[in-house]
Amino acid sequence: MTATEIRPTTDALLKTEAPKKPANMGQILRWMLLFLGGVAMVMPIAYMISTSLKWPHEVYNLKLIPDEPHIENYTYVLEDGRFYWWFVNSMIIAVITTICNVIFDSLVGYTLCKFRFPGRYIVFIAILSTLMIPTEMLVIPWYLMSQQFGWLDTYWGIMFPGLMTAFGTFLMKQFFETVPDDFIEAARIDGLNELQIWWTVAMPLVKPALAALAIFVFLGNWTAFIWPLIVTNSVEMYTLPVGLSSFGDEADVAWELIMTGAAISTIPTLIVFLIFQRYIIQGVVMAGLKG
Amino acid sequence: MYRNLTIRQKQIVWAWAFLAIPILFYSVIRFYPTGNAILISFQDWNLLGDRTWTGFDNYQKLFGDPVFWKVFKNTFVYLLIGTPLSLIISFVIAYHLDQVRFMHGFLRMLYFLPFMTSAVAMAWVWRWFYQPVPVGLFNNALAGIGIPQFPFLQSTTWALPSVLAPAVWAGLGFQVIIFMAGLRAIPRSYYEAARIDGVSWWTVLWEITLPLLKPTIVFIVVFSSIGFLRIFDHVFNMTTNNPGGPLNSTKPLVLMIYETAFSAFDMGYAAAQTVVLFLVLLVVSLIQLRILRDS
Numbered sequence: 041m042t043a044t045e046i047r048p049t050t051d052a053l054l055k056t057e058a059p060k061k062p063a064n065m066g067q068i069l070r071w072m073l074l075f076l077g078g079v080a081m082v083m084p085i086a087y088m089i090s091t092s093l094k095w096p097h098e099v100y101n102l103k104l105i106p107d108e109p110h111i112e113n114y115t116y117v118l119e120d121g122r123f124y125w126w127f128v129n130s131m132i133i134a135v136i137t138t139i140c141n142v143i144f145d146s147l148v149g150y151t152l153c154k155f156r157f158p159g160r161y162i163v164f165i166a167i168l169s170t171l172m173i174p175t176e177m178l179v180i181p182w183y184l185m186s187q188q189f190g191w192l193d194t195y196w197g198i199m200f201p202g203l204m205t206a207f208g209t210f211l212m213k214q215f216f217e218t219v220p221d222d223f224i225e226a227a228r229i230d231g232l233n234e235l236q237i238w239w240t241v242a243m244p245l246v247k248p249a250l251a252a253l254a255i256f257v258f259l260g261n262w263t264a265f266i267w268p269l270i271v272t273n274s275v276e277m278y279t280l281p282v283g284l285s286s287f288g289d290e291a292d293v294a295w296e297l298i299m300t301g302a303a304i305s306t307i308p309t310l311i312v313f314l315i316f317q318r319y320i321i322q323g324v325v326m327a328g329l330k331g
Numbered sequence: 332m333y334r335n336l337t338i339r340q341k342q343i344v345w346a347w348a349f350l351a352i353p354i355l356f357y358s359v360i361r362f363y364p365t366g367n368a369i370l371i372s373f374q375d376w377n378l379l380g381d382r383t384w385t386g387f388d389n390y391q392k393l394f395g396d397p398v399f400w401k402v403f404k405n406t407f408v409y410l411l412i413g414t415p416l417s418l419i420i421s422f423v424i425a426y427h428l429d430q431v432r433f434m435h436g437f438l439r440m441l442y443f444l445p446f447m448t449s450a451v452a453m454a455w456v457w458r459w460f461y462q463p464v465p466v467g468l469f470n471n472a473l474a475g476i477g478i479p480q481f482p483f484l485q486s487t488t489w490a491l492p493s494v495l496a497p498a499v500w501a502g503l504g505f506q507v508i509i510f511m512a513g514l515r516a517i518p519r520s521y522y523e524a525a526r527i528d529g530v531s532w533w534t535v536l537w538e539i540t541l542p543l544l545k546p547t548i549v550f551i552v553v554f555s556s557i558g559f560l561r562i563f564d565h566v567f568n569m570t571t572n573n574p575g576g577p578l579n580s581t582k583p584l585v586l587m588i589y590e591t592a593f594s595a596f597d598m599g600y601a602a603a604q605t606v607v608l609f610l611v612l613l614v615v616s617l618i619q620l621r622i623l624r625d626s
Binding site for chain 1 (some may be wrong): 339341342343345346347349350352353354356357360361362363364365367368371424427428430431433438439440441442443444445447448449450451452453455456457458459460465466468471472475497500503504505508509512513547550557561563564567568571572585588589592593598601602605606608609612613616
């Protein structure tokens, strides 16, 4: 008895000449419905992109393929300058925060996993407990701090709350469990110091987890809204989500231009997804099963 | 001096050296603000004047505020519709997608793609869809088949579900992937045994699949509940002309906090609301863990 008998696959079905059992019709139907559902799922994204390529006169018709696709909307929006700054701001903030998280979350995860020292358990529980505190509870004190230290309306002000996350730390700790202690012992005997062992021995062994963490942190900061909205005042310090929100709210902004702005803030993450699809799916599974 | 330490002592030194900056970070950026938020919730403060102690005044004001109860109800409506709806839809998709091999990766990508979008961008896209004729896509489509237009974001009844829809939509892909991983983790031998016994697929689903998926279900329920209780980006962006409107019918707790703190600058009152939000999240998560683990 093979696995395929228990779980018949449409793959096998569609390859063979004639369906043998009536159940096969069910398989085809299942595939069709899943396909239609999947198409419906991407429709909002498809309409966003299609509308960003349309001329004003065809924006309100339901056609998905523009009659004369053009990139005027993009040149218009980018020449205005604001979306260009917002894009740059978002990119700088997301990249720096990601690097910081990859370094510190893994360093803390590694220390909590591989070192034996008094206070280890308390530190672990303390960090884990911050998972239960919602960001919204902290924004008021963060705002007051930023006001006091002059961090309002600066990159540092936007970034500082997210430089380390308990989620990332916990994820990395779980993954360092898979690194055999023998490797670390061997490196110690070879005379490497602890910092070198972490960086050159342990880190390369958890690359898939690092990739997943990096992608999650990047996505989270790229799309972050409430804190950047609070901490920024001047238009040139906005991030893409904050900028898009204020842009859409201006009187008489054409919908095709809003869709263009929305596309500018969405397309980078879609590209990241298409390139790193496997890592991201794996990352979600890791986060779901181990996180 | 370091040289004279034993291996074990050296390890302790290294561990604390590695943890020094993170401990500073967590103390200053997580724990201190948490305490501060609780402290401010017992004070009256408009950012400019003095901070004065007012005891439980902010909480008393909150519980006597009809807007708060409206907002509290909305927040739970988001939770009580959003969580079961996304749980059921994502399970049905995952259950079927798991049994499909032909273009499996492609189908999975279609379902996952919305998860990679920005909530703000998609809120604006959906907001456009919801506009009345001749602007909005949905109403144009309805008009095309002769159905009168639907007041998505204008109606006090339908605005909340309309705002919730893109939030559910964006989260489905994530839950589908988690469910599929859970389904894959169920040992095949269980299904083989059931097949030999000639058990119907319905019984297999209820007696094998769902009970063994329990950890996955617990994770998804808790995770998505926290998300719906904290809904903000979608509501704020779909109702910027009248945040939380019409007539507060879509306003969730986080939006009320935002307005109290950063429009009205009533910091003490806003802090009291954040403490309530924290307690709501805590209690809901604990109840869910309790019920789902025991049953």
